[in-house]
Amino acid sequence: MGLAPLWRLRSSPKADVVPEPRPAGHRAEVVPATRHARVDPAGQISTPKPQERPVVQRPAPAPVTEKSAPPARAPAPASPQQTTPDPLRSARIAGLDWAGLEDEIRACRACRLCEKRRQAVPGVGDRSASWMLVGEGPGADEDRLGEPFVGQAGKLLDNMLGALGMTRAHQVFIANAVKCRPPHNRTPEADEIAACLPFLQRQIELVQPGLLIALGRPAAQALLDTGISIGAARGKRFERQGVPVVVTYHPAYLLRNPQDKGKAWEDLCFARGLVSPE
Structure with a gap:
């Protein structure tokens, strides 16, 4: 009859509507409802129901417990605390006599050196001496015996003083910059x-x-x-609050470097020229 075929869509609510006639010679373009549509013998188009994709059940995340929680980061090591001068402590020490001073030294816990010491080492010698020698700090022997310069370095120092006619019991008092032994005999820190x-x-x-x-x-x-x-300070006169100061090598250094013993002797002779022992 010159009419295009009638298509009825089951799922379309407008399936009974007759399409308008096309002009002669026009070629109808049939566009299936879906690419999977089928035509049955009665000319009806059936579209299969879309297949449902299986729903994948994903396990719920496990609750965070103390065991499953990520490990906490360890705190960064604290840097060594710098010792702040305590004016009240300094003023109290400045008023002590010999007995109180040595008791204060032995009980001191003002820095980390107290943690490893056996005992503090106040000092030894003539308390009315004309010469006062100041060393670095106690070593293992001094820490054990409680007296400065009692090891091999002490014997060398006694020999050098003896050559000047001096002893640690007369005309000389010996102390150290720090009163407790630094671990492993390391150099004392500034604080x-x-x-x-x-x-x-x-x-x-x-x-x-x-x-x-x-x-x-x-x-x-x-x-x-x-x-x-x-090396740069040797042979020079310095002062501390009006008192002359002479700088020389530590006896322990001289044991490791015996070639410098002559220089240390020169320094003691220079000191004797400044202040003769009485």
């Missing part, structure tokens, strides 16, 4: 020297020496409040 400085200052005030001799760099740092080189 450790600062924590012990009120003790050293009070010892100087009680002895009232005519001359101070710094044995090694840490001792020179404590007495002069500055970092210096021993």
Whole structure:
């Protein structure tokens, strides 16, 4: 009859509507409802129901418990605390006599050196000496016996003083910049020297020496409040609150470097030229 075929869609509510006639020669374009549509023998188009995709059940996340929680980061190691000078502590130490000062030194816990010591080492010698020698800090023997310079370095120091006609019991008082042994005989830190400085200052005030001799760099740092080189400071006269200061090598250094014993002897002779022992 010249009419295009009638298509009825089951699922379309407008399936009974007859399409308008097309002009002659026009070729109808049949567009299936879906690419999976089928035509039955009666000319009806059937579209299969879309297949439902299976729903994948994903397990719910496990609750976070103490065991499953991520491990907490360990706190960063604290840097060593710097010792802040305590004016009240310094003022209290400045008023102590010999007995009170040594008791304070032995009970001191102002810096970390107290944690590893066996005992503090206040000092030894003539408390009215004209020469006061200041070393670095106690070693293993000093920490065990409670007296400064009792090992091989002490024997060398006694021999050098003996050559000048002096002993630690007469004309000489010996102390250290720090009163507790640094672990493994390491060099004292600046804050450790600062924590012990009120003790050293009070010892100087009680002895009232005519001359101070710094044995090694840490001792020179404590007495002069500055970092210096021993080689550059030798043969020079320094002062601490009006008291002459001479800088020389530590006896322990001389045991490792015996070629410098002659230089240390020159330094002691230079000191004797400044203040003769009485």
